[in-house]
Each structure stands twice: as structure tokens, then as C-alpha cells.
Amino acid sequence: MKSIRELNKQDLKGKLEESRVELAKIRTEAAKGTLRKDSGKIRTYRKEIARMLTRINEMKTQ
Numbered sequence: 001m002k003s004i005r006e007l008n009k010q011d012l013k014g015k016l017e018e019s020r021v022e023l024a025k026i027r028t029e030a031a032k033g034t035l036r037k038d039s040g041k042i043r044t045y046r047k048e049i050a051r052m053l054t055r056i057n058e059m060k061t062q
Contacts, residue, residue, distance in 0.1 A: 004055050012059075016052045019045055 007015065023045040029035040030042065 004051055007055075009056065009059055012052050012056055016049060016056070019049050019052070023049065 004012070023042065026035065026038055026042055026045065030039065
């Protein structure tokens with residue numbers, strides 16, 4: 001898998017959308033109380049989304 005720095009803007013936006021959807025699913029499971037083994041993934045997805053947004057903003061300024 002490519003690093004976030006190696007992806008182009010289109011790929012980043014696609015991956016960002018996928019991560020947001022997955023985060024929403026995990027949050028829904030957590031709210032229902034059915035989330036067990038994936039409880040630590042919420043933080044991981046949030047940080048991954050932040051990294052992608054940071055990279056997109058860096059590309060805008062260049």
C-alpha cells in the first residue's frame with residue numbers, strides 16, 4: 001500500500017471518503033453497544049482522516 005504522501009489528490013479523496021464511511025459504521029456499532037474488538041479502531045481512523053486532510057491542504061498551498 002502506498003503512503004499518504006505518494007497518493008495523488010484523487011486517490012486521497014477516494015481513500016478519505018472510504019475512511020469516513022468506515023468510521024461512521026464503527027461509531028454506529030459503538031453506539032449500539034455491539035462493538036467489541038474494534039473499539040481501538042475509532043482513534044486510528046480519526047488520525048488517518050486527519051493525516052489525509054492535512055496532505056490535501058498541503059497540496060492546495062503548493
